[in-house]
Amino acid sequence: MGGKPSVPDDQLPPERTFIVTGANTGIGYMTTKTIAQLGGRVIMACRSEQKATDAIQRMKQETQEDFKGSKGSNGIPELNIQYMNLDLSSLESTINFARQFKETGLPLHVLICNAGLLGPQKKALTDDGFELHFQVNYLSHFLLTLLLLPLLKESAPNSRIVNVSSEGHKHSEVKLSNIQGQKSYSVTKFYGNSKLFQIMNMYSLSRRLTGHDISVFSLHPGFVETDIFRTTSGATKCCVDCCLVIASKDTSEGSKTSLIAALDEKYNGKTALYFKGGKPSGHSGLSRNEAKQDNMAIQSTVLEGEADRRHLAGSWRKTG
Numbered sequence: 556m557g558g559k560p561s562v563p564d565d566q567l568p569p570e571r572t573f574i575v576t577g578a579n580t581g582i583g584y585m586t587t588k589t590i591a592q593l594g595g596r597v598i599m600a601c602r603s604e605q606k607a608t609d610a611i612q613r614m615k616q617e618t619q620e621d622f623k624g625s626k627g628s629n630g631i632p633e634l635n636i637q638y639m640n641l642d643l644s645s646l647e648s649t650i651n652f653a654r655q656f657k658e659t660g661l662p663l664h665v666l667i668c669n670a671g672l673l674g675p676q677k678k679a680l681t682d683d684g685f686e687l688h689f690q691v692n693y694l695s696h697f698l699l700t701l702l703l704l705p706l707l708k709e710s711a712p713n714s715r716i717v718n719v720s721s722e723g724h725k726h727s728e729v730k731l732s733n734i735q736g737q738k739s740y741s742v743t744k745f746y747g748n749s750k751l752f753q754i755m756n757m758y759s760l761s762r763r764l765t766g767h768d769i770s771v772f773s774l775h776p777g778f779v780e781t782d783i784f785r786t787t788s789g790a791t792k793c794c795v796d797c798c799l800v801i802a803s804k805d806t807s808e809g810s811k812t813s814l815i816a817a818l819d820e821k822y823n824g825k826t827a828l829y830f831k832g833g834k835p836s837g838h839s840g841l842s843r844n845e846a847k848q849d850n851m852a853i854q855s856t857v858l859e860g861e862a863d864r865r866h867l868a869g870s871w872r873k874t875g
């Protein structure tokens with residue numbers, strides 16, 4: 556019964572290409588390092604060049620340690636990791652990232668939408684005018700996915716989109732009239748909403764991608780001790796501190812569900828699965844409402860504002 560989930564350890568073809576957002580720390584760091592150790596090519600989509608290059612350096616050092624004593628000339632893997640700038644709080648940065656990635660001419664097999672934030676306690680808006688969780692955790696990932704879909708389609712079969720969501724989606728309260736916190740705001744609700752929208756997006760995209768051999772998954776990684784809790788305060792901080800003592804995982808354990816969703820061939824040909832504890836699981840019924848899913852996606856193409864509205868709306872129409 557139960558037991559710890561195990562991540563596939565088959566070598567990956569060197570041309571199999573992954574993008575991991577928020578790859579410089581936490582769950583994204585460990586996801587990136589593991590995929591690269593298995594031989595895949597990883598693009599780290601991060602907002603800080605310094606943090607990303609430090610992280611690559613650290614991954615290489617840790618790989619020397621991890622594989623110390625391995626026999627044979629292929630004992631210590633060469634990591635194929637590149638940094639590219641992506642600030643998800645900016646639609647312009649997101650659009651630029653997608654354009655620059657396309658210009659590299661690389662294929663794209665797996666997009667892992669991992670970056671995320673929890674906080675601040677007071678409502679904050681991005682320069683584009685969106686509530687911060689809404690844009691960073693959900694909207695920019697939605698835009699990124701649509702912009703990169705042509706590459707994922709070209710790389711099919713067995714391309715994947717993996718949304719790192721959260722059980723926090725159960726603390727959501729979706730009211731379109733308050734979607735940007737126009738009327739009220741709480742960090743738990745707005746984090747939860749952004750995570751629910753990622754799951755709804757999984758369903759609506761999956762339906763529109765029928766026949767394209769692209770899997771769309773979402774997941775809860777578990778309660779993982781990372782920097783994400785750095786801005787919590789008050790009652791949320793007390794709750795987080797208790798959970799960290801009782802039930803937290805390190806990033807090695809905490810990246811396993813992401814890795815299974817991204818790599819496990821058992822799930823080839825499947826789509827619209829929410830993973831928890833390393834396997835498909837149930838989740839909040841709210842996300843299964845098809846009318847709400849499509850409404851959310853349509854709202855997002857409209858809400859996205861002036862930066863590239865026609866492009867986003869056009870990309871969404873083309874998925875169908």
Ligand SMILES: NC(=O)c1ccc[n+]([C@@H]2O[C@H](COP(=O)([O-])OP(=O)(O)OC[C@H]3O[C@@H](n4cnc5c(N)ncnc54)[C@H](OP(=O)(O)O)[C@@H]3O)[C@@H](O)[C@H]2O)c1
Nearest residue numbers: 577581582602642643644669670671721778779781782783
């Ligand atoms: N830890 C948990 O218990 C837990 C539970 C459920 C779900 N999750 C989800 O797991 C994912 C990874 O979280 P984590 O725990 O590993 O957190 P983390 O250690 O704080 O890492 C978050 C990553 O997201 C990046 N990021 C934040 N804002 C960004 C922006 N505007 N543009 C680009 N990148 C940005 C961060 O970059 P910087 O380093 O530059 O800030 C960092 O690389 C998140 O989506 C989170 O919601 C985590």
